[in-house]
Amino acid sequence: MSTDPIVRPDEPPVTALEPTAPPPGLGKTPVLFGVFAVLIAALVLFKPRHEDTTFRLATDTDLVKLPEITVPADATTWVMVVLMVLAAAFAAWSARAGRRTPLWLVALFGVAAMTAFLSWAAAGETVPVIGLLAGALALAVPLVFGALGGVLGERAGVVNIAIDGQLLFGAFGAALVGSITGSPWAGLLAAMLAGALVALVLGVFAITYYVDQVIVGVVLNVLVIGLTSFMFSQVLAPNAADLNSPPRFERMPIPLLGEIPVIGPILFRQTILVYLMYAAVAIVTWALYRTRWGLRVRAVGEHPKAADTVGIKVNLTRYRTVLLAGLIAGAGGATYTLVSVSQFNREMTGGAGYIALAAVIFGKWDPIRATLAALLFGFASNLQSVLSVIGSPVPSQFMLMLPYVVTIFAVAGLVGHSRAPAADGVPYRKA
């Protein structure tokens, strides 16, 4: 910041806010890598753990059982720190050469940092790698659905802060209809419709009445909390046996794929909702980038006037996309009442929709990246619960804080000037 209080108009502003001006030079990724490497090195330096850490890579029911891997905690951590420093150096080198840090390097860095941290945190104990990752995936399901819904809506130019409301209403609808019909499928359908209903209200206010979309989103979240809590205490709770005990989707291992070591138990021994999630991610990505429909959606979000000029019905496209996004986000809500616990509770999403929203922005409005971000959040929260079971030297509150701190770092550093679709949040009025 300039210390000179007099602002001279001809000087360039000290704090560049334009997303069009990426900072030249080193870039932020290597710096961030370096910071993490130093942090982990500091952990081992100030609190060395002279014990062994065991990584368990198999479950009891595997056909092919991988052996457990036992490593000395301190040595492993140091090796990983060296790897991390190398990755930081490589990132700095490619930044100097004008290239962006490749995604595989970020992934490699993440794995190294996690291994280092786990070896240190779980010294003297066994890390159930499969349980950690499978649980992370399960926790990420509503976030991924929510983030997909968010990406779709925003790509069409409608900011969707109401993801949380869609998840919560989906969970409510799934519990109610699932209980009445006794079928989890009917519950899932109801969840999707409930999500779409919230989306419809969002659409009416945001598209037809030009109300600021952030406002509608926030208010819808409050409205859904109020409605579901009201209905819960007046209708669901007094008749819990009939109206609030939905059947659950059972775990459904896929025959051959489920037997692949490590990958099988994590990816292919889940509930049907997880498989639907894979499909949803794939279909949304393909449809958004490879179909005429996707091109129109993106055109409407980037430059509605141009889209209108070539004959695309802007607001109709937006309505359709927002409704589709609501269906998807609603399906995520079903996870709460048809998979995790088989009853609805007031405010049971716990603000997950806001995390999904963060995943959308973290993921730069791209379905795949947003999914990865959602998985990261799921991983962080499951890591916390796993570590609290095996006991770790870090207070649990700091572990719980971690995903949010990482997001702040990421939004400020890694993502930086993430660029939203150009017409995101801007209502379109036909002149």
Added chain:
Amino acid sequence: MSSEQPPVQETAEERPPAEQKPEPSRWHLALREVAAGQVSVAFFSVLLAVIVGSVMILFTDDQVRETASYIGARPGDFFQAVQEAITGAYSALVRGSIWNNRVDTFEQQIRPLTETLKFSAPLITAGLGVGLAFRAGLFNIGGRGQMLLAGAAAGWVGVNADLPAIVHLPLAIAAGMLAGALWAGIAGLLKARTGAHEVIVTIMLNYVGYYLVFFALTRKEILQAPGTINPKSEPMPDSVVLPKILGDKFNLHLGFVLALLAVAFVWWLLNRSAAGFRFRAVGENPDAARASGIDVGRTYTVVMLIAGALVGLAGVNQALGTVTSGVATDLDAGIGFDAITVALLGRSRPLGILAAGLLFGAFKAGGFAMQASENIPVDIVLIVQSLIVLFIAAPPLVRAIFRLPAKEATA
């Protein structure tokens, strides 16, 4: 996301009127003016929301549902049940929030009004914090974290310093406001320096702040009360408790006066100071503001600092005034989010926020009375509040429902 857009838009007014009537009379014009004004839209929005709330109350009332089953045979029973449910609910609301006619002494009768003022104080200050940020084009969803941090800081000063009240109380208030300011300032600074979206950062800071305060409350050396395993601090000593302004018979404390002062301060800041002019300029159009020499990044940081201090004052109000039994992680009581609706309803104007805060404070006080005497869940208040804001934000919808005339486009 378009943080570049001012979040509160009066967009709908700019549309051309739907129909042009030839030669309206002067009376007609005057009536039209009243009906098309923002105040009437606000009034009808509240009316509409209350109607929807009433339907929800009827829908879940046992008596109404019972009589509805034989409405064909004896419709009188049904309408009587409806009338009883509605009058019961709203008289309970009034008894809880303004005037209790069921007790004898004046002091007891007026007590609900003082409860309304007590509940509205944090809503007003936090609403000011959110509204001020709105005016500069920033969306502060971080009320929860800012309130928690502020309450914890004020509580920490409260239990750890042993000072006379004349020093102790201001010190604790200042510590709380400072903590809130710094917590929100992070979001402002990051936005200014890196372009990080303040919506994301403030949401994340809510969680981080929550766990930070939670951690502090589990450590005896920081904030946890000795001899307990609960995450809660000691009760506040008398020297930091905000004094009761109407005597010990009422719960209304100095926090309400502080809230009024905050309204006056923000009004002055926005309407009479150079800094406020810069805030509004940045909020209206950051590019134009930058072009005319305003340091936009610096403005973002300063706005968030002030907004955080205001929201922090709401946290202080809770920790030192309303809930003096000790700081806990539920100290914010949802006010951080309620403040958003208060700011929206008040259209981010200080006096509007004052009115909206009073209204929502009355809903809060009355909602508890409704729950206690009529068994209507207090969540109905959330529904009505959010509907009010939703309707107010969409004047064309309200006009269409009540067949109000559209506002003339002033060319």
